[in-house]
Amino acid sequence: MASSSEIVVFGDDPEQLDAVAEMALAEIARVEQLLSRFDPTSELSRINREAACGGCLVDFEMLQILLDCRAWCLRTEGAFDIAAGSRNESGGPLTFDAVELDVPER
Structure with a gap:
């Protein structure tokens, strides 16, 4: 990377x-x-x-990584944001708030 x-x-x-x-x-x-x-x-x-x-479907490891990233985004009040620098369809900034994590019950 x-x-x-x-x-x-x-x-x-x-x-x-x-x-x-x-x-x-x-x-x-x-x-x-x-x-x-x-x-x-x-x-x-x-x-x-x-x-x-x-x-889209993701495997358990990737889901855990995304959940951890979400937690750090919340803990740092957005200072840690894996979506930072991305753009939405209209060209505006994209944040982790746009990411929906649907965790199935097991």
Whole structure:
């Protein structure tokens, strides 16, 4: 997502440290594939395309991420807003208030 990361691991076993660093890099790549709005094949790009035309289904992990983002948006009174910078159909600013999360009962 056009961000840099630095991984620092501590310990006495170089093989274990290498394995942990590789796992962290793999998780960064997985999250990138899930959340990058710049990658047209990401899950977030799919959601943005489908949601532009109406509702869309998301998996549990993405729903949890969106619910967490909503909670942080409320806690920070809108300072943290994943929709910031987006535009609505008329070209005006879009905020998280426009996102509807319909959580099914389980």
